[in-house]
Amino acid sequence: MEVCGTHTHALMQFGLKDVYRDKMRLVSGPGCPVCVTSQSDIDRLLYLCDQGVRIYTFGDLMKVPGSFGTLREKRALGADVREIYNPLEIIEDMRKQPTTIAVFAAIGFETTAPLVAELIAEIEKSGVKNLYIYSLLKRIPPAIEALLSDPDCEIDGLLCPGHVATVIGETPFVKLSEKFEKPFVIAGFTAEQLIFALEKMYEMLTKGIIGVFNAYYSTVKKEGSPLALKALKKFFETSDAEWRGLSVIKDSGFMLKKEYSVINALQKYPQLYKITSKDNCPCGQVLKGKLEPEDCSYFGVSCNPENPLGPCMVSSEGSCHAVFLYRT
Template sequence: MESRVFNVMEVCGTHTHALMQYGLREVYRNKMKLISGPGCPVCVTSQSDVDRLIYLCDQGVRIYTFGDLMKVPGSFGTLREKKALGADVREIYNPLEIIEDMKKDPAEAAVFAAIGFETTAPLVAGLISEIENSSMKNLYIYNLLKRIPPAIETLLSDPDCAIDGLLCPGHVATIIGELPFKRLSEKFKKPFVIAGFTRELLVFALEKMYEMLVTGVSGVFNAYYSTVMRTGNPLAIETLEELFGASDAEWRGLGIIPNSGYALKSEDSVINALQIYPELCKISSKDQCPCGQVLKGKLDPEECKFFGIACNPERPMGPCMVSSEGSCHAAFLYRKEINT
């Protein structure tokens, strides 16, 4: 009798690339189908939010952003194209770089596109503290930070997703620990395994996942215990709780997810871009490609009719092909390596 193949989703872009790079999807294909979920901050940024940033750019506002977001297609171009035409768009690697850049080269108004999950949120919190301490009056935050556990809950609540187990993101877990995943595991009665990123650590996590699935055991197993503590990083959690509260957030493909965002504690904060530019709330856009279905695990990248033809890393149609952590980008990259 042929054994069942279980559906296991990872919600980390680094895991997505590592699983493909090491050929682990193929190795485990007779035991588990490894599915990529919404594990890339750039990929889950909604089309509306991309268009809002491009609108600000067109108004002469300086935009600070992480590199991959510059290449995500909006309804009317990309931030990278706007920069080529003379707009002031600046790529940064650490949010704290922005303060020094603003001091060296002041702008009438500047907005930082703060995308990221729990791992990036403490860095943004640090920037907010620096803005407040420096009394800088013309640097604003467009807050696009998101929380992974509510997105997982949304996916597991969707019967069409049919997820049997979750490979939890090691980086996020270093911040929030095991407990948020434990609550989800108890609610949905499914196995959750926190995984590291080397080939050995991923094999360890996948072997444990398969063991739990076959034996019908739910709960959380920490396969990255050298780095992830049960209660997470207390200092980072305290910092986040001081500056942020939970808020609803829009995810590409998943829509509005309750309490999945990090809202500034003071919604009328002088650094909140939405307070400075309220017209942004009137901009609403629809997805221009099937990335949303890919992010929900309902469409494999190779199954998309645009994959590798109309959509490739040189001419991407959506963020899953743009981002270095995107599942379409990974699928294209490692397929190409195998075929050459």
Template sequence: MEICGGQTHSIVRHGIDRMLPAGVTLLHGPGCPVCVTPAGVVDAAIAIAGRRGVTFCSFGDMLRVPGEGGSLLGAKARGADIRIVYSPLDALAIARKEPQRAVVFFAIGFETTAPATAMAVLQAERERLENFYLLVPHVLVPPAIEAILGDPDSGVQGFLAAGHVCTVMGYTEYEPIAKRYHVPIVVTGFEPVDLLQGLYLCIRQLEAGEAAVENQYSRAVRREGNRAAQEAVARVFTVQAQRWGGIGEIAASGLGLASRYQRYDALTRFTDGVVPTECAGECIAGELLRGRKKPCDCPAFGTRCTPEHPLGATMVSFEGVCAAYFRYRRTEASSRNDAGDGDATSHGNERPT
């Protein structure tokens, strides 16, 4: 299983999974921060953005993610002041420029983006900005790996860990997981050659009966990671249980603002502090993110669920597995069927690889 959605897109785009020998199957894990943001958090974001005097700042791909009550894009169309930013520092600049507005940044992401969020909070504290807030659904990778391995239906025998996450956090947290579950974990980059080498290292361990953490992405990742970034995250946030979209709550898998920085919490400031509950929908994101199914197993894929009309975040996000299959596998399947090769089954119905 590759963890990162960026790795998934590289695998599907370049057909790496189709090049592998029989007996090697790639499963796509919960490594897209947009995809694992719960619909209830999206509903909270919509509620906050709709309040008078609030400017809501978000990365662009979150605007189309559906909650139970629509999307941020729909709220923007109804008049909410919602702005696309490229970093939390952009939101901080808006708060500095428009002190009469309450500026809320939607702080999604894994350990990769948490340091930038932490730095924005520390800068707001230094400048004594009173109008800057965060909606924080940051999540952590190692607890998600353990949740997958603890699933009795999981068939995962090895992991390709996300190189950018490990650039920040290092990989010491993965070492006890590899030992406890006897599963090799290879820190891997994102180019096709990175992924192929990561697969080779993982399979070499499996064939030797070994289970350790290896670092394929040594040009960017050190075992100890980026200590300065880790210190900033530890200062601003505290580890807590977190709900994952389609998966549910995972213990110690999220980051919440530490007590010293609670004044920046938008959920407490603008709502009752409770994330709305979610209703079960047609989207099978939970099965996809656990590696139990692939997009072509969903009856709505490519028909009722498309990038223009998504049923779930896995079709919205650029790193979403459904978006990858829709972009790179749907047309291939259609071409084969149009050519009359006799196989008119579901999209992307390649042999197990």
């Protein structure tokens, strides 16, 4: 299983799932931050739109269906929803209308979290008011642990995300490999890097080797990125978080520390806790590797990139989207 949306896309793009079909069955896991954002969190953002709150978000989240539409549809009906590429863009935008109340939907994994930390630092420095952070940031290692703890788990090895490993290093994956006695390979993203990683995974599986092999050693260091980890420690603490398809996973989220609760959207709008929703599609099963996209009855029929029923078809890193785009 790979747990990285960029890996999911690349494996399909380069045809590697077919190339390795006779050696290994490659399945996609919860590696796309848009895909693992829960239905409840989408509905909470839609609720904020209805309250006249400006929403800042990354592009793919705009199209994820909630129980009552999407952020893109809300914008078409007049809501103030703005796509961003860099969180720091928000500071300059807020300066133009300083009395506007806004919420940044901060999605992502350990890779994105340092950028959000930098935004928080800029909020402090600039004195921008009325901007709140809704942290939907998640931690990959607890999700892997939850997957491997499933009694029905059929995962024999993990292709670890190179971007996340660049931040957190090798150690968290070493602990998981030892606990579950499975091989882990940290992989890069080019065709050559992925082939190198897959060949090493096949060797470890056939020889019964347990441990972590860093096939992305040019970028990933054992200790990770000290600067990024320092930023995460300064602004965030771990918290339980809800993942689509995986329910609530202990210590799998990044929550703003109490010192920064004044900009925490959940502190500003505690009524959000009361909004809970159920998934509207089988994306959760796909994210757990228990349902192949092509085996979903909606795939390519009522669910396609133009009319997605769930986030796995919406996101450019979603497994359903990748299979639809590159299927032969």
